[in-house]
Amino acid sequence: MAATDTVSAPQHYLQSLSRWSGGEIAFWLATLMPFFLFPNYLSLASQIAITALFALSLDLILGYAGVVSLGHAAFFGIGAYGAGLFSKFVWGEPLSGLLVGALLAGIAGYATSFIVCRFRHLPLIMLTLGLGLLAFEVANSAHWLTGGSDGLQGIRIWPLFGIFKFDLYGYTAYSYSLAALFLIFLGMRRLVNSPFGLALRGIRENLVRMPAIGAASRAHIRKAYTIAATIAGIAGALLTQTTESAALESISFQRSADVLVMLVLGGAGRIYGGLVGAIIFMIARDQFSGIAPQYWYFWIGILLIAVVMLLPNGILGGLSKILVRWRRK
Amino acid sequence: MTEIALSTRRLDKNFGSLIVARNIELNLPKGARYALIGPNGAGKTTLINLITGMLKPNAGQIFLGDEDVTGLEPQERVRRGLARTFQINTLFPGLNALEAVTLAVCERRNIAGEFWRNIAEHGEAIEEAYGILRKLRLGDSCYQVTRELPYGRQRLLEIALALSTRPKVLLLDEPAAGVPQEESGEVFEAVASLSDDLTLLFIEHDMHVVFRFASHIIVLVGGAIFTEGSPAQIAADPGVREVYLGKRKHG
Numbered sequence: 023m024a025a026t027d028t029v030s031a032p033q034h035y036l037q038s039l040s041r042w043s044g045g046e047i048a049f050w051l052a053t054l055m056p057f058f059l060f061p062n063y064l065s066l067a068s069q070i071a072i073t074a075l076f077a078l079s080l081d082l083i084l085g086y087a088g089v090v091s092l093g094h095a096a097f098f099g100i101g102a103y104g105a106g107l108f109s110k111f112v113w114g115e116p117l118s119g120l121l122v123g124a125l126l127a128g129i130a131g132y133a134t135s136f137i138v139c140r141f142r143h144l145p146l147i148m149l150t151l152g153l154g155l156l157a158f159e160v161a162n163s164a165h166w167l168t169g170g171s172d173g174l175q176g177i178r179i180w181p182l183f184g185i186f187k188f189d190l191y192g193y194t195a196y197s198y199s200l201a202a203l204f205l206i207f208l209g210m211r212r213l214v215n216s217p218f219g220l221a222l223r224g225i226r227e228n229l230v231r232m233p234a235i236g237a238a239s240r241a242h243i244r245k246a247y248t249i250a251a252t253i254a255g256i257a258g259a260l261l262t263q264t265t266e267s268a269a270l271e272s273i274s275f276q277r278s279a280d281v282l283v284m285l286v287l288g289g290a291g292r293i294y295g296g297l298v299g300a301i302i303f304m305i306a307r308d309q310f311s312g313i314a315p316q317y318w319y320f321w322i323g324i325l326l327i328a329v330v331m332l333l334p335n336g337i338l339g340g341l342s343k344i345l346v347r348w349r350r351k
Numbered sequence: 352m353t354e355i356a357l358s359t360r361r362l363d364k365n366f367g368s369l370i371v372a373r374n375i376e377l378n379l380p381k382g383a384r385y386a387l388i389g390p391n392g393a394g395k396t397t398l399i400n401l402i403t404g405m406l407k408p409n410a411g412q413i414f415l416g417d418e419d420v421t422g423l424e425p426q427e428r429v430r431r432g433l434a435r436t437f438q439i440n441t442l443f444p445g446l447n448a449l450e451a452v453t454l455a456v457c458e459r460r461n462i463a464g465e466f467w468r469n470i471a472e473h474g475e476a477i478e479e480a481y482g483i484l485r486k487l488r489l490g491d492s493c494y495q496v497t498r499e500l501p502y503g504r505q506r507l508l509e510i511a512l513a514l515s516t517r518p519k520v521l522l523l524d525e526p527a528a529g530v531p532q533e534e535s536g537e538v539f540e541a542v543a544s545l546s547d548d549l550t551l552l553f554i555e556h557d558m559h560v561v562f563r564f565a566s567h568i569i570v571l572v573g574g575a576i577f578t579e580g581s582p583a584q585i586a587a588d589p590g591v592r593e594v595y596l597g598k599r600k601h602g
Contacts, residue, residue, distance in 0.1 A: 032480070033478070212469065213467075215470060215471075216470055217454075217468075217473065218466035220450060220470055221458070223443075223445070223446060227443035227445045227446055231443060231512070234403070234426075234441070234513070235429065235516055236429035236516050237463060239426075242464070245464065249466075
């Protein structure tokens, strides 16, 4: 590749890092397959897209900035209940509901980011766990508002753009979720290749050095945490709207733990890590729970142990290693 | 009277009953090259940590030029022109040299918070980063991830990162620590080739290097300034010989 006069070699190199690869294009084309090949599984596909979006949001703080969270479902849940309550008390137009869910989760993320940015490692994990449990119990005890363990009743979502109904087949649901995932993914892809994305990687790689190059790390972390919370809120709102229900499960510790598992399986710190992890996790859950509904976590446990022991950078990390070796030959 | 770039007034620091800095008064004129020497545990690195704000003093003040920076956060001091390197490599292991230095340049240019634009669009920042790397002879290895760089090059990257903040005052904590003697010259040649306006304070154990590069030497013992003066004065001081040079202790 020849460098032109205006673009120097280092600039060219940095540009090349963010170029679309054939694998990426193939990946996104493959996300359209369920429409043609598995029309009976569109509801599942929609849930996978939503979960992938949620995992993508965790990847931003965990994978890129090294901010571990065990309470990320709090923002998913706030988005889910926010969108549900909005449809119940205001109106059922989905796009505005999505915006409300995003906004509420973003505000909650911004507020808690001031605490979160001060801690690292185990204290941070415990802190986010505590915040997550807090959010769960608030939703649980506010029975009058959320319906508590019965779930939120009375959610009615209008057709998308006034035309496409959210029906049982999940055609609209998957189209809607996939479009949201893809658009947010584009934004995220831009972010990780931006100066801010580089700063987040700097925080992950060495927090001590950051102030010595004049960086206000806490401000960076707050910003990333707010963005991640907003995206998690959008994911939650999507789930509410596509299933026309909001339950405590959406804000539970289980969901926080699951999304962490997905990210570790797929490969944290890679933009496709959360997506691949979510696909594997959700399909495994669907298949294994068909065999033995109560014990399917057994298989997830084995998968998790195997990946952590054999592929420290997740399945994508392992794949890219193989690819690099294969190319060198 | 020459302009003072960095000064401290009656700086004190203790960890419980252990006194690590006692009544330290420094005055570094602009463009000066000061060496800070002293036996192990004399408080040399502690003094750098105090000046840069990584430690808070119990008493005393630190001035950068005329400005009192004692209450400022480390990154705010960096933004005012006070940079440092670390005795033990404190780099970004998973970034390559180009990314690391570009990050530092972006932070200085206040564009590191920009998340909507690809970094490759900031051609000027990238060029500046590459220029710094080339000046330190890191141009060829700038695409190699930091953790795979040879140790000597990592030491140079330490300096490159500090330089990309465009410092007025640069504090070097044993810049050639751990580098084989035949290569340590390379590190100091790089240091010597820095701009004459840059004020330098460096910690170094190798007396040949100290006498060759320093215009002024401060001897620190037990957290206090034992003596200071020109290299010739220090070399002739029998007290210095006794506490430091005579022992030939390294570390």
